[in-house]
Amino acid sequence: MRASAPISRINSGNDELAEMLRRLDAECRNCAPLTPLKCITRCNVWKLKNELRRLRQTMGKPNFIKDLFNVLKNETRLHILNAIVKGSYSVDQLQQKLKKAGYMHSQDTINEEYLRPLMSVGLAAEVRDEYYATMFGGRLTELLGNFPEFANVLPAHSECYEEALLGALLAGSKTLQEVKTLISPIIVSRVLKRLKTADLIETPEEREYVFFFKSRRDPKKEILSDTERKVYDNIPEKGISVKKLAEKTGLSVRRIYKYLRGLKGKKLVFTRKTPRSYSLTAKGKKLAYLLQELQNLVEETWSSSEQVVRSEKS
Known part of the structure; x- marks a missing residue:
């Protein structure tokens, strides 16, 4: 019954x-x-x-x-x-x-x-x-x-470090150093690899970490070609990666590097390497919200x- x-x-x-x-x-x-x-x-x-x-x-x-x-x-x-x-x-x-x-x-x-x-x-x-x-x-x-x-x-039978990190990333992207404050550095690489393999987190390609910025030097003191001027004018105050700069100018990545080298030689631009950061994918956000619920x-x-x-x- x-x-x-x-x-x-x-x-x-x-x-x-x-x-x-x-x-x-x-x-x-x-x-x-x-x-x-x-x-x-x-x-x-x-x-x-x-x-x-x-x-x-x-x-x-x-x-x-x-x-x-x-x-x-x-x-x-x-x-x-x-x-x-x-x-x-x-x-x-x-x-x-x-x-x-x-x-x-x-x-x-x-x-x-x-x-x-x-x-x-x-x-x-x-x-x-x-x-x-x-x-x-x-x-x-x-x-x-x-x-x-x-x-x-x-992963089943786990300590749920993956779940903890997904929850932390709901608040925004984290650098590797920030992730290491949340999870033991000994297992960080393994946890990140699992989440990336499952398409739950993402990080920019390696070249995306190098950003180009305008220096304080007055560009009027230098003679610039039309293409150099175009590249220079498309660099925002917050900096930009080569890939994004190529998209904005319509030039190839190879040519962007060529003109940036020239601008660096004239001390009009400089580079800064930004720390690698991790953020949730659309799938990762959906799972993180579910875990929160x-x-x-x-x-x-x-x-x-x-x-x-x-x-x-x-």
């Missing part, structure tokens, strides 16, 4: 979880169940509060966010989570569902490798040998729908669990 409707299916619309709790609390106060057992077995308010109590214990662990991200970085787990959001399933039923999707696993493997990890971070629960998504699991699944490749884009959901759920604890003490 199927378990009663999972809490993940309570429709809260765009309400905050805390507001939904207050609304359900009001319903609870006006409820008059025939027996306490009926209240416990059928009341969604009781189930939600009980779930939040358990989640509070789970989320209180120091490495919860890291554990949550690592659990989610598994395609089979996410496939199961998407299934149990819609209803409760036994292990046997999940095995059949996975077979149809091309996943061949024993029931022991499904239980130990996929269901247990989902339950360990509060995404799934079990009642009478049937598994369903918790309210937290249901809301999290909705967020993951905006980034279908989440399970495969970052997941953390916000955890914080909101934690706050709601505090509300439950306070209301029970008062």
Whole structure:
């Protein structure tokens, strides 16, 4: 027999979880169940509060966010989570569902490798040998729908340095030295390589780091050819790379270098090497925002669990 409707299916619309709790609390106060057992077995308010109590214990662990991200970085787990959001399933039923999707696993493997990890971070629960998504699991699944490749884009079983750096880059690009203040210098190159390979961050080509600037020398003191004048006039106060200067003037990069050498000889321009910087690609921004939303959901759920604890003490 199927378990009663999972809490993940309570429709809260765009309400905050805390507001939904207050609304359900009001319903609870006006409820008059025939027996306490009926209240416990059928009341969604009781189930939600009980779930939040358990989640509070789970989320209180120091490495919860890291554990949550690592659990989610598994395609089979996410496939199961998407299934149990819609209803409760036994292990046997999940095995059949996975077979149809091309996943061949024993029931022991499904239980130990996929269901247990989902339950360990509060995404799934079990009642009478049937598994369903918790309210937290249901809301999290909705967020993951905006980034279908989440399970495969970052390394599993990691310390989540990649996730931390993506979050930091949301505020703007970082130089290599700035990145090293966020992540241990020992692993920086490895983390950056993973993110670049996954097309999540980008950095300008090597030539882009050398910028040309106008000096304070008066150009009227020098005799310039028309092309030299064109190149000189297109150098902005903030400086410019050779590639950008070629685009502005319509000249080839080779010719730009030729005229810049002449201008440097006349002490009208000078070069400055800017530090290498890293920024998010469009894909990287999308993932970074998703990671931020997941953390916000955890914080909101934690706050709601505090509300439950306070209301029970008062």
